[in-house]
Amino acid sequence: MILTALQAFTIICTIALGTAVTRFLPFLLFPANRRTPPYIAYLGSVLPFSIIGLLVVYCLKNVHITAVPFGIPEAIAIVCIIIIDGWKNNTLLSIGAGTVVYMLLMRMAA
Amino acid sequence: MKEKRIAFKAAFPHTIPVLTGFVFLGVAYGILMNSKGYGFGWTVLMSMMVFAGSMQYVAIALLTSAFNPVAALLLTLMVNARHLFYGISMLEKYKGTGKMKPYLIFGLCDETFSIISSAKPPEGVDRNWFIFFITLLDHCYWVFGSALGGLAGYMIRFEIKGLDFVLTALFVVIFLRQWRSHTDHRPEMIGVVCSIICLVLFGESNFIIPAMILILTVLTIFRKKIFKEIPQ
Numbered sequence: 021m022i023l024t025a026l027q028a029f030t031i032i033c034t035i036a037l038g039t040a041v042t043r044f045l046p047f048l049l050f051p052a053n054r055r056t057p058p059y060i061a062y063l064g065s066v067l068p069f070s071i072i073g074l075l076v077v078y079c080l081k082n083v084h085i086t087a088v089p090f091g092i093p094e095a096i097a098i099v100c101i102i103i104i105d106g107w108k109n110n111t112l113l114s115i116g117a118g119t120v121v122y123m124l125l126m127r128m129a130a
Numbered sequence: 131m132k133e134k135r136i137a138f139k140a141a142f143p144h145t146i147p148v149l150t151g152f153v154f155l156g157v158a159y160g161i162l163m164n165s166k167g168y169g170f171g172w173t174v175l176m177s178m179m180v181f182a183g184s185m186q187y188v189a190i191a192l193l194t195s196a197f198n199p200v201a202a203l204l205l206t207l208m209v210n211a212r213h214l215f216y217g218i219s220m221l222e223k224y225k226g227t228g229k230m231k232p233y234l235i236f237g238l239c240d241e242t243f244s245i246i247s248s249a250k251p252p253e254g255v256d257r258n259w260f261i262f263f264i265t266l267l268d269h270c271y272w273v274f275g276s277a278l279g280g281l282a283g284y285m286i287r288f289e290i291k292g293l294d295f296v297l298t299a300l301f302v303v304i305f306l307r308q309w310r311s312h313t314d315h316r317p318e319m320i321g322v323v324c325s326i327i328c329l330v331l332f333g334e335s336n337f338i339i340p341a342m343i344l345i346l347t348v349l350t351i352f353r354k355k356i357f358k359e360i361p362q
Contacts, residue, residue: 022196032176033179035176035185035186035189038203038206041207043210043238044217047231052225052226060221061221063219063349064218064220066317067218068247071212072305073319076298077341079301081329101303102306111147112146115147118303119150119296122292122299123292
């Protein structure tokens with residue numbers, strides 16, 4: 021440890037505070053007892069859809085399609101998820117099967 | 131009491147993928163903290179108080195360089211800026227959650243957000259307790275996983291390469307569920323396309339905030355068109 025215990029504790033508290041600010045801010049700006057402005061209500065209704073798209077891209081951000089293995093394991097695993105999910109519509113089955121396929125492909129690629 | 135038990139039983143299956151992912155990522159995190167001189171106690175403290183996976187990985191860098199709380203705060207606000215979107219999305223859903231509300235907001239991590247934004251409690255299950263248990267379980271998994279890594283870090287061998295894909299798979303499945311739940315797919319397409327554009331332009335470590343700004347801009351431009359079709 022480079023930092024003293026007190027310094028480390030201060031940093032952890034700062035990070036906890038910063039994280040809490042990002043989570044609480046919308047609720048403080050738009051309290052439940054007041055009517056949410058229509059523009060914010062609109063964002064609240066469409067953002068969940070956009071944000072999940074962002075999260076999928078975020079998870080795949082380290083995939084490089086120009087270098088071996090070209091993102092092929094990820095692509096195959098996601099196609100498997102789409103097919104299995106469309107077929108059985110079972111969340112755990114889709115996630116489990118996709119993950120197993122991915123792990124097998126990674127082992128084959130290694 | 132019975133009400134809580136029913137809600138717990140309904141909530142638990144939704145969190146199983148998160149259990150797998152968080153234990154895996156948590157263990158990896160605990161091991162990494164350990165290797166930098168921060169043992170079990172530090173890891174548990176961080177996971178309980180912060181509960182934000184990617185930020186905690188970033189925090190290791192902050193804990194292993196010169197003491198600078200202001201930089202730590204700014205970096206935290208930037209890395210976690212996406213939480214602002216989660217909050218805006220949950221303004222309506224978290225109305226009327228009473229005393230639980232502060233904890234629900236505190237625990238609104240990526241995974242909890244994505245489950246709560248798509249999962250609906252079955253008939254006869256209290257909605258507030260359902261949301262509460264999803265949040266609590268996810269939080270517990272993260273603390274448990276990272277504690278395990280902090281404790282047994284040296285003993286565990288990493289023969290489970292690729293298991294972290296479980297969280298990617300979770301987001302993909304939730305994306306598919308949302309896709310099938312309505313007919314206007316512009317919000318999803320805007321999310322994906324804007325994110326990819328910014329990923330290409332700004333690179334993997336800097337694209338989140340530009341992507342958020344671009345998504346907001348495009349959603350605002352198309353507000354009149356999309357607004358008509360999304361039920362309020």
